[in-house]
């Protein structure tokens with residue numbers, strides 16, 4: 328499904344040059360639940376952005392479903408993202424002047440889903456993350472953890488083939504974090520959604536089947552998640 | 556130092572009325588290191604904003620150093636914040652077009668510190684959170700955990716009397732989180748800085764001496780932090 332090979336991402340030039348990724352190799356198959364861990368600044372979000380077709384490598388290859396993503400046009404990339412991907416951003420990236428339910432409906436608008444069906448699916452996604460009763464609130468009227476859950480609901484509302492979640496429990500208390508992990512496991516097992524989740528909490532990584540650890544822009548280790 | 560009594564914070568009217576705080580009582584003395592925990596939406600950030608003089612209760616009393624904060628003018632509140640408080644926001648609130656070092660210098664600009672001394676103090680604060688070499692980067696050129704650390708550096712650069720940190724390790728890996736907790740303990744013990752820290756991670760709360768748990772806008776429990 329996902330095949331990164333020798334992927335590099337470089338910013339800046341000369342003395343201030345930064346290798347966000349310095350030769351990353353990563354293969355992910357359909358139906359996996361992968362946890363990505365590693366120190367701050369080690370390249371996890373950069374890797375997620377490339378996998379999610381939001382950014383391009385400066386060198387190396389990224390094949391998504393067998394297609395070399397670097398050869399696609401911007402329009403083709405947008406179509407690919409809308410069709411296959413759900414993304415929970417580390418910084419949420421919600422629309423500030425838009426209500427929670429409208430934020431969640433946005434991927435369905437792109438898919439030309441009818442208004443009634445859109446509302447039904449968006450409310451169901453918000454209920455799945457415990458936000459009933461908050462759908463009319465804008466992000467500024469929500470707590471940090473509530474904003475994070477709106478971002479999660481938006482990522483799952485289209486039932487994507489692959490869900491990319493960058494630190495999805497960073498602002499959630501233990502009970503909510505566990506509830507979210509159980510929801511992700513259910514989506515993975517009953518709907519076959521492939522999940523790639525960046526987390527720094529070992530208790531959350533424990534719900535995955537495979538753990539990939541980044542260090543200095545490369546994959547440092549990659550293997551089955553140890554039972555805790 | 557901090558005395559909240561019967562504090563309420565209400566948003567909205569009628570059917571959509573929300574009690575973010577519903578009668579919160581909290582006393583914090585000089586030199587304490589308090590962890591604030593509780594479910595998402597239970598009022599922790601609202602409480603921190605009131606303690607930090609960024610927001611006013613809709614009813615109840617908040618006395619800071621014996622002064623009823625509700626009686627102060629906006630200018631007096633701004634002076635109070637700049638003189639006594641350091642704040643790490645849950646959403647960081649960094650200036651987007653400004654470099655990391657300039658973001659960290661901002662509280663020193665307000666205090667009329669000379670440019671050379673400002674730069675020295677800001678670089679020292681950035682080094683204390685492991686960000687040497689990143690001072691010229693703007694927030695967009697930094698990882699999530701690096702942005703969080705810039706926010707922390709900005710909050711400690713003035714050596715504030717009281718440091719309010721809202722989920723300061725939400726985006727940090729385990730090693731960085733532990734390093735930050737050790738830094739906070741050192742600031743608390745060697746410089747007497749009072750620390751109030753919202754966290755959802757028990758391993759981080761363990762560094763505090765007292766734990767306050769919120770539920771539904773009120774303090775549900777308040778006592779010594781249990782040893783782990």
Ligand SMILES: Nc1ncnc2c1ncn2[C@@H]1O[C@H](COP(=O)(O)OP(=O)(O)OP(=O)(O)O)[C@@H](O)[C@H]1O
Pocket residue numbers: 464467468469470471472473498499500566567573574575576593594595596597598599600601602645
């Ligand atoms: N402007 C607003 N209008 C309406 N409701 C609001 C507003 N701001 C906050 N709230 C509500 O107040 C409640 C408390 O919010 P607060 O941000 O204090 O929670 P929190 O404990 O910090 O949560 P988290 O752990 O998710 O950060 C939430 O239910 C939130 O939806």
Ligand SMILES: Nc1ncnc2c1ncn2[C@@H]1O[C@H](COP(=O)(O)OP(=O)(O)OP(=O)(O)O)[C@@H](O)[C@H]1O
Pocket residue numbers: 338339345346347348365366367368369370371372373374417692695696697698699700701726727728
């Ligand atoms: N636009 C940019 N210009 C320069 N450097 C950048 C830019 N964007 C990212 N970087 C650098 O690339 C490195 C990797 O960033 P990335 O966001 O992938 O890290 P991360 O593993 O997600 O970290 P965190 O756990 O803190 O979120 C970081 O050192 C960061 O400073």
Ligand SMILES: [Mg+2]
Pocket residue numbers: 371372373417493698699700
């Ligand atoms: Mg990141």
Ligand SMILES: [Mg+2]
Pocket residue numbers: 470471472599600601645721
């Ligand atoms: Mg909060």
